[in-house]
Amino acid sequence: MEIHFVDSNIFYYHLLQDKAYGLRATGIIRRIRNGEAAATSVIVLSELTSLFEFRILQTLKRKDLPQTEKETICQRFEKSASSLRDLVTTLVHLKKLGCAWDDALKAFTYKIEYKLGFNDAVNLAVIERNGISNMYTFDKSFDNVPWLGRKDS
Secondary structure (H helix, E strand, C coil): CCCEEECHHHHHHHHHCCCCCHHHHHHHHHHHHCCCCEEEEHHHHHHHHHHHHHHHHHHHHCCCCCHHHHHHHHHHHHHHHHHHHHHHHHCCCEEEECCCHHHHHHHHHHHHHCCCCHHHHHHHHHHHHCCCCEEECCCHHHHHCCCCEEECC
16 A cells, blocks of 8 residues: 655645645645545654744744734644644544654765755655655655655645
């Protein structure tokens, strides 16, 4: 059975209903909800949670926005952060993968070899360890990995 690893940007664009990528991300989530086999990792959750927290802090520091707009933006990111847990726990066909110390060590090699950021390199090691060869992501840097198929819809 073919299984796709779900990258953080799929969840991000789905939760925020991004204008450019939200519909495609939601389509992927819908297929998983309807039974398509998929997997994600604890690294994805960590990355997303940190990103939402960063966006909130970034918004609060802005001097060019009125307070009401800051509150609206922060509420959107807070809602997305809290919805993330509900989303991943209710997707019963989504396999939740852990990260091993060896994955993190292998990531240092993958970071250089495939020109990836560290979190992406760790996820690549997790993907490889679990025998996954396909990924849902909008991140084109994964095209540098010859054994990984990338889909964005």
